[in-house]
Structures are given as structure tokens and as C-alpha cells.
Amino acid sequence: MARIVTLKILRAVITLLIAVSLVFFFIRLSGDPALALAPPDAPPAVVEEYRTRLGLDQPLLTQYLRYIGGMFQGDFGYSIHTGRSAQSLFFERLPATLLLGLTALAIALGLGVTLGLIAALRHNSIIDRFVMGFSVFAFAMPNFFFGLLVVLSGALFFGVFFGGSGATRSFGQLLAPAATLGLAAMGSFARFTRSSLLETLNKPFMTALAVRGVPPRRRLLRHAIPNAAIPVVTMLGLSLGGIVAGAVVTEQVFSWPGIGRLLIRSVETRDIAVLQFIVLMVALTMTVTNLLVDLVYVILDPRMRGGQNG
Amino acid sequence: MTPTRSGVAIALALGVSLPSMVAAQERSDFNFAVDNLWPNMDPVIGISTTGGRVHSNVFETLIQRNYFEDPDGNTLIPGLATDWERTSETVWTLTIREGVEFHNGDPMTAHDVAFSLSAERLWGEDPIAPRGASFAAGLVRVEAIDDYTVELETEFPDASFIARLTTPIGFVLPRDYYEEVGTEEFGQNPIGTGQYQVVEFDPSTRLVAEAYDNYWGSDPLFDSITWSVVSEYSTRYAGLVSGEFDMIVSIPVDQFDVVEQTDDIDLLVGQVGNYPMFAFNTLDIDGMDDNPIMDADLRKAMVMAIDMDGIARALWDDLTYTPTPFNFPEYGDYHDPDREATYGYDPERAAEYLEQSGYDGETLRWHVVRGFFPNYETAAEFMVEEWAEMGIDVEIRIMDNFALAYERPFHLLNMSMSSEFTGDPYRPLWLDWGPGSNRVEASHRTWVPTEDFLEAGQRFARAQEFEDRYAAYRELLAAWEDVTPALYLWRNVQSFAMRDGISFDPGSTQVTVFDDRYVTLHD
Numbered sequence: 001m002a003r004i005v006t007l008k009i010l011r012a013v014i015t016l017l018i019a020v021s022l023v024f025f026f027i028r029l030s031g032d033p034a035l036a037l038a039p040p041d042a043p044p045a046v047v048e049e050y051r052t053r054l055g056l057d058q059p060l061l062t063q064y065l066r067y068i069g070g071m072f073q074g075d076f077g078y079s080i081h082t083g084r085s086a087q088s089l090f091f092e093r094l095p096a097t098l099l100l101g102l103t104a105l106a107i108a109l110g111l112g113v114t115l116g117l118i119a120a121l122r123h124n125s126i127i128d129r130f131v132m133g134f135s136v137f138a139f140a141m142p143n144f145f146f147g148l149l150v151v152l153s154g155a156l157f158f159g160v161f162f163g164g165s166g167a168t169r170s171f172g173q174l175l176a177p178a179a180t181l182g183l184a185a186m187g188s189f190a191r192f193t194r195s196s197l198l199e200t201l202n203k204p205f206m207t208a209l210a211v212r213g214v215p216p217r218r219r220l221l222r223h224a225i226p227n228a229a230i231p232v233v234t235m236l237g238l239s240l241g242g243i244v245a246g247a248v249v250t251e252q253v254f255s256w257p258g259i260g261r262l263l264i265r266s267v268e269t270r271d272i273a274v275l276q277f278i279v280l281m282v283a284l285t286m287t288v289t290n291l292l293v294d295l296v297y298v299i300l301d302p303r304m305r306g307g308q309n310g
Numbered sequence: 311m312t313p314t315r316s317g318v319a320i321a322l323a324l325g326v327s328l329p330s331m332v333a334a335q336e337r338s339d340f341n342f343a344v345d346n347l348w349p350n351m352d353p354v355i356g357i358s359t360t361g362g363r364v365h366s367n368v369f370e371t372l373i374q375r376n377y378f379e380d381p382d383g384n385t386l387i388p389g390l391a392t393d394w395e396r397t398s399e400t401v402w403t404l405t406i407r408e409g410v411e412f413h414n415g416d417p418m419t420a421h422d423v424a425f426s427l428s429a430e431r432l433w434g435e436d437p438i439a440p441r442g443a444s445f446a447a448g449l450v451r452v453e454a455i456d457d458y459t460v461e462l463e464t465e466f467p468d469a470s471f472i473a474r475l476t477t478p479i480g481f482v483l484p485r486d487y488y489e490e491v492g493t494e495e496f497g498q499n500p501i502g503t504g505q506y507q508v509v510e511f512d513p514s515t516r517l518v519a520e521a522y523d524n525y526w527g528s529d530p531l532f533d534s535i536t537w538s539v540v541s542e543y544s545t546r547y548a549g550l551v552s553g554e555f556d557m558i559v560s561i562p563v564d565q566f567d568v569v570e571q572t573d574d575i576d577l578l579v580g581q582v583g584n585y586p587m588f589a590f591n592t593l594d595i596d597g598m599d600d601n602p603i604m605d606a607d608l609r610k611a612m613v614m615a616i617d618m619d620g621i622a623r624a625l626w627d628d629l630t631y632t633p634t635p636f637n638f639p640e641y642g643d644y645h646d647p648d649r650e651a652t653y654g655y656d657p658e659r660a661a662e663y664l665e666q667s668g669y670d671g672e673t674l675r676w677h678v679v680r681g682f683f684p685n686y687e688t689a690a691e692f693m694v695e696e697w698a699e700m701g702i703d704v705e706i707r708i709m710d711n712f713a714l715a716y717e718r719p720f721h722l723l724n725m726s727m728s729s730e731f732t733g734d735p736y737r738p739l740w741l742d743w744g745p746g747s748n749r750v751e752a753s754h755r756t757w758v759p760t761e762d763f764l765e766a767g768q769r770f771a772r773a774q775e776f777e778d779r780y781a782a783y784r785e786l787l788a789a790w791e792d793v794t795p796a797l798y799l800w801r802n803v804q805s806f807a808m809r810d811g812i813s814f815d816p817g818s819t820q821v822t823v824f825d826d827r828y829v830t831l832h833d
Contacts, residue, residue: 031711155552161553162548269349
């Protein structure tokens with residue numbers, strides 16, 4: 001058991017290192033960062049100054065080793081534009097993105113599961129078809145397009161601005177971007193819940209419970225739903241990636257001051273240290289989530305302890 | 311809203327005048343949605359279109375250009391300098407305005423002016439703000455004579471030098487505060503003498519500046535101004551329609567009609583002194599030994615083959631046009647509306663020049679940065695078709711950023727040139743193409759100035775009388791056209807949309823100033 005856990009942690013660390021290295025080298029492959037950083041008409045002296053300040057005049061390997069070395073000492077570099085540490089800029093934005101992401105996840109989970117349950121219980125009815133039609137729409141709708149529709153409709157038809165400062169000045173200013181961000185995940189939750197519940201309801205043990213005279217309400221709440229929930233919980237972990245990726249676009253459309261906007265800004269302005277730190281943190285989030293899911297599987301399922309899937 | 315009785319009593323007791331209190335109470339906040347903000351608010355380090363939308367509200371220049379009475383800004387008016395005089399052939403003496411304070415309460419004196427224009431900051435070796443070097447070119451001495459007198463000495467007699475103090479190097483920064491906090495911190499927490507003091511700045515979200523009550527001049531119109539960064543146009547528009555924003559910038563051309571038809575919203579579209587263009591790479595460096603575009607006949611053929619004015623007017627719906635080279639309306643007496651380009655649109659002459667060139671059908675690469683200049687890619691496609699009809703094969707390579715665009719091989723390179731400077735062709739023709747310029751020195755340099763160009767340029771820079779300067783300008787221009795190292799596409803267009811109740815007109819500058827000279831509020 002300890003060996004499996006150690007191996008999985010080691011694998012997570014290697015994944016992170018690869019992600020960080022890829023970002024480090026790709027930034028430097030997509031054009032000279034010093035040139036990209038400086039304004040288009042900046043004289044050579046300014047470009048040279050940026051190059052020296054960023055250490056870009058050093059050999060690539062030296063830059064890389066210095067970056068990795070600094071990383072292990074908690075030094076992730078400084079924003080070339082503001083002089084502030086990459087961490088401070090990231091953690092300053094984190095609450096706004098967490099608020100948006102968690103609200104989106106709550107909306108997706110709450111509405112998605114409810115709709116899925118209703119569809120399963122009204123199997124093959126008009127409601128079922130409507131819910132499934134809606135879930136396909138939700139899953140297929142690009143969130144940048146849907147976001148623009150929401151923002152424009154709010155302004156033109158209701159005189160309300162759904163874009164915003166990120167401070168929850170009005171419920172709509174949080175709800176609109178969160179619903180947009182959670183839309184795709186909501187569609188997935190509805191479909192998974194429906195199919196999982198239908199499958200559970202058709203299992204022999206449900207028939208056995210009915211024969212034993214267990215009331216329908218108890219059969220559903222105590223037996224069917226808990227069993228059907230297992231794949232939905234797995235989905236929850238998987239949807240995290242979609243939420244993180246979607247936040248970049250949603251924050252841009254709604255002008256939400258979170259990490260997604262900071263990421264786009266860092267790419268645009270080639271703020272290397274900030275960009276590298278954001279990618280590292282996103283990679284860390286995904287890796288840790290996967291690691292936890294793996295570990296939970298190991299704990300729950302004795303068959304995983306053999307190491308053949310590790 | 312009216313002041314309460316107790317408020318009046320307190321005001322009287324404190325010696326505050328009633329009108330100013332009423333004005334302060336009635337002021338509203340102004341929210342301006344912009345597409346971007348420059349990350350450093352030092353007005354020289356942050357020279358940029360997006361920075362220019364903020365700078366003049368927080369800082370003030372020694373001398374200003376009067377855009378509010380003359381859209382081309384050709385008249386100079388006092389700013390933080392109340393008077394300027396040429397006390398010898400090479401020395402300008404400035405009288406600095408008294409009673410002005412910075413937003414931290416420190417008085418503004420000649421010592422701050424001397425620091426702002428110093429060698430240490432702008433033009434010496436390894437300066438704090440190297441982007442100011444070309445603006446300050448020619449300065450050899452800056453000295454505070456007393457608290458309110460500054461002397462500026464130039465290398466040679468320069469009759470027009472004083473106009474440089476209207477550019478970003480003319481902004482006066484607080485010496486003590488700057489030296490105390492350092493360059494980076496100043497860029498994040500700037501202090502000036504302007505109507506508004508910065509209270510919050512996050513380059514990726516917003517900058518908030520509040521009215522500075524001890525401002526020396528007229529009362530600020532607003533309680534505060536917020537520059538909100540909203541990069542998506544539709545979101546800016548939605549914010550304006552819903553009343554969140556008072557004004558937005560950069561409306562896409564294809565949205566002009568929509569904005570005009572929106573109730574309670576006004577559209578303002580105007581030309582500015584900025585020109586998207588492309589430079590021909592006339593050099594054989596970095597492995598481009600057989601560069602066909604080194605042939606001047608080919609370059610002239612390509613320029614004459616294009617009906618640039620026709621394309622510009624069609625794409626911009628007659629909102630702008632293509633001026634003949636360096637013949638820009640913002641240059642007062644230098645501007646001649648009837649002057650024709652030496653190598654203007656003429657397909658027959660273009661064919662002759664192509665015939666006598668050594669062009670052999672090689673593919674020419676045109677590096678274009680994606681989406682950087684509105685309408686640029688579309689214009690490029692038209693031009694490539696026109697060249698193709700003549701047998702010139704040009705391939706557009708769309709690049710993600712300038713760093714990639716600057717990598718050779720390329721034969722044509724997109725860029726834009728600003729002409730906002732001293733109200734004459736000094737910057738766009740001499741500073742931007744002369745020795746020491748990016749066109750000559752940078753890694754992406756594209757030409758070597760000819761002897762004729764350098765000789766005419768020296769005369770132009772040193773001429774004392776307008777007639778001599780004008781004659782030198784025409785020769786400089788002829789030397790430039792003889793090489794034809796670039797093609798300027800059109801005079802750029804900027805657009806704003808604002809809610810009813812606000813009238814704003816910046817003239818032909820991209821700088822936005824929200825004081826009562828440029829903004830009118832009405833019910």
C-alpha cells in the first residue's frame with residue numbers, strides 16, 4: 001500500500017515537472033520574450049534592458065536550472081510589469097475564481113442532478129425528452145458565445161449589466177457568469193444522473209426490494225439514488241478540468257477579475273513568471289485531484305491494491 | 311442634491327466656499343471602459359495608446375497642445391510652465407508655475423522639473439526611462455536655476471525644441487517620491503500634479519483616480535474616474551447600454567451602425583495622428599543575400615500598383631484616407647493638401663518599373679501581426695490581389711506577436727507610426743527613419759539611410775527659420791521617396807461611444823483628458 005502511494009506521489013511530481021518544463025521552453029520558442037514584452041516601437045536599448053532584467057541573456061539551460069532551483073526555494077519570480085511576486089498576484093485573484101468556479105459547480109451539480117433525476121423518473125415522457133434536449137444544448141453550447149448572449153440580452157432587454165467587477169455587487173453579476181461556466185457540466189451531470197439512475201432502477205436488487213414490499217419512496221431514496229450516485233461523484237472530479245478551462249473564457253467575456261483573466265493578460269504581455277506560476281498551479285490542482293481520486297480508489301477497491309493498475 | 315443646513319454651517323465654520331462645496335457634492339463618478347491598460351503608469355516608461363488614456367488626467371506636461379480649440383493641436387499653451395523664452399541660441403528658460411502641488415502634498419518646483427528631464431532619467435547613459443531618449447535627443451544640460459526657473463540647453467540651436475515638452479517627457483514627476491519608492495513602485499502607485507490622483511491600480515482590471523481637491527486649476531468635473539479594463543467589445547457595449555459605463559473605446563468598424571442606432575448612446579469617430587504601414591526590408595542581412603526587395607524599382611512598382619486611397623476609403627467608409635507621404639494635416643504649415651506623391655497610384659508606371667526591376671517571380675513574405683491594426687489584414691488581401699495581377703507574388707504570413715513577426719526572412723513588415731510629437735515632420739520622417747531609429751538599429755531594422763537623406767535630415771534638424779526648415783523637409787522627403795522604404799496605409803481612426811449627457815471630443819490626439827476643456831456635461 002505504502003509503495004503504491006509513494007509511486008503515485010512520485011508520478012504526480014514528475015507530471016508537474018514536465019508541465020513546468022514544457023511551459024518554460026514553449027514560452028521561449030514562441031518568439032523572443034524580450035521583444036514580445038517591449039512595446040512594438042521600443043528602441044533596442046529598452047529591449048536589451050528587458051532581456052537583462054529577465055535573465056534572458058543567459059544560456060537557456062542556466063535560465064532553466066535557475067528557475068527550477070528558485071522554485072524549490074519558493075521563489076517563482078516576479079512580474080516584469082508590476083515588480084510583484086507571481087504568487088501574490090495569483091493568490092490575490094484566487095478568491096474571485098474560487099467564488100465563480102464553486103458557484104458554477106454548485107449550479108451544475110444542483111440543477112444537473114435534479115434534472116437528471118426528473119428525467120429518469122419520467123422516463124420516455126415529454127419532460128424526459130425536454131431535459132435531454134436541454135442537456136445536449138448545454139453541453140454543446142460554446143461558453144464564450146453563450147456568455148456574450150447573456151451579457152448582451154441582460155443589457156438590451158433588461159438594462160442590467162451582468163459583466164462585472166468580481167465583487168458580488170449583485171446576485172446577477174455572480175449568477176450569470178457562474179451559470180455560463182457551469183452550463184456544460186450541468187448538461188453532463190443531467191445525462192449521467194439519468195442513465196445511472198435508470199440502470200440502477202432496472203437492476204435485480206430493485207425488483208427484489210419491490211417484491212419484499214419496500215415502499216417506492218424508500219426504494220428510491222435509500223437504495224436507488226445512493227447507488228446511482230457513484231458515477232456522478234466520479235464525474236464531479238472530471239468536470240473540474242472543464243471548469244478551470246472554461247473559467248479562462250468566461251472571465252474574459254464577463255470581465256471577471258480572476259485567474260483566467262490574469263492568465264490571458266500574462267500571455268498577451270509575456271509576463272513570464274506570472275504565466276509560469278499560473279500553469280504550475282493549474283497543473284498542481286489537476287494532479288492533486290487525480291492523485292486523490294486514485295488514492296480514494298485504492299482505499300475503496302481492494303482489487304486496486306495489487307499495483308497492476310498503478 | 312443640495313447641501314444640508316448643518317453642512318452649510320460646518321462649511322462656513324471651516325471657511326469652505328459654498329459654491330465649491332456644491333460643485334463637489336454634485337460631481338458624479340465617471341466610468342470609462344477601455345480595451346487595455348498599460349502595466350506601468352510612469353508616463354515615459356508607459357508611452358502607449360492605452361497609457362495615454364490615463365496619463366494626462368494624473369500628470370501634467372510643462373507645455374500643452376491646444377486640441378480643444380484646434381483639432382490638430384498646432385497651438386502651444388502653458389501647462390506647468392507659465393512662460394518659456396529662448397535666452398540664447400541654445401538655451402531655453404522656463405518659468406515654472408507656482409502654487410502647484412503633487413498628490414502627496416509636496417509642492418512642485420523647478421527641481422522636480424529638472425529631475426523629470428534629467429540625463430539620469432531620460433538621456434544619459436543607462437537612463438531610468440530609456441524610451442524617453444529619442445524624445446529628449448539634443449538635450450545637453452537641464453538645470454534648476456531657482457525654485458521656479460529651469461534652463462534647458464540643446465546641443466545646437468533648435469527653434470522647435472520647446473514643442474517636445476508637450477510630449478510625455480514634458481510630464482513633471484515628483485523627484486523625492488520617485489527616488490524614495492523607485493521606478494517599479496512609482497509605475498504602480500504614481501503621483502502627479504493632475505486633476506485626479508490614483509487610488510487603485512491593477513493593470514488587468516482597473517485604475518481608479520479620485521478628484522484631487524487641492525488641484526491648482528479648474529475644478530475636476532468628476533468625483534472619480536475609473537478606467538475599467540474590458541477586453542471584449544460586446545461586454546463594453548453591454549456595459550454602456552445598461553449604464554454601468556459612461557463611455558467606451560474602440561468600437562469595431564462593422565458595429566458603428568449598431569451603436570448609432572442604439573437609444574441614448576452617441577458615437578464619436580475621428581482621425582488621429584497615427585498611421586498603420588508596412589516597411590520594405592531593403593537589407594540583405596540574416597541570410598537574405600538574394601533579397602529581391604532590395605531593388606528600389608520593385609518597391610516603387612509595388613507602391614504605384616496599389617490604389618491605397620481607394621482601399622482605405624472603401625474599408626473605412628470614407629472615414630479616413632491615405633495622405634501622401636509625410637504630408638499630415640497635424641503639421642500645420644508643412645501640410646499641403648494639394649501635394650501629390652512622387653510615386654502615387656499609377657498602374658502603367660508601376661508596370662514600367664516592374665519591367666526594369668530584376669524581379670523574377672520570387673515569393674515575397676509579408677509579416678502581419680494578427681488583429682493588431684483594424685482592417686489591416688483585409689487591406690493586405692486586396693493589395694496582394696492587385697500585386698498578383700501584375701505578376702508580383704506576395705504571401706501574407708499572419709503572426710501571433712511582434713517578436714515572431716520580427717524574425718527574418720520577411721520582405722514586408724507591418725507596423726504603425728505615430729506622428730503625435732512636435733507638430734511638424736521631425737519625428738515621423740527624421741526621428742523614426744534617421745540614424746539611431748528602430749528602422750536603422752533594431753534587430754528588425756529594414757533600411758540604411760542614404761547620404762542624401764542624412765544630409766537633408768541634419769539641415770532639417772538644425773534649421774532656424776521656417777523657410778529653411780521647410781526646404782530641408784522637402785529634400786528629406788524626396789530622399790525618402792527615392793528609396794521608398796515603406797508604404798503608409800491610412801490615417802488611423804479612433805472611436806468612442808458615450809451615454810447621453812456627456813460630450814467629449816479629443817481632437818486628433820489619442821490622449822484622453824477628462825477636464826472641462828474636452829468634456830461637456832449636460833442633462
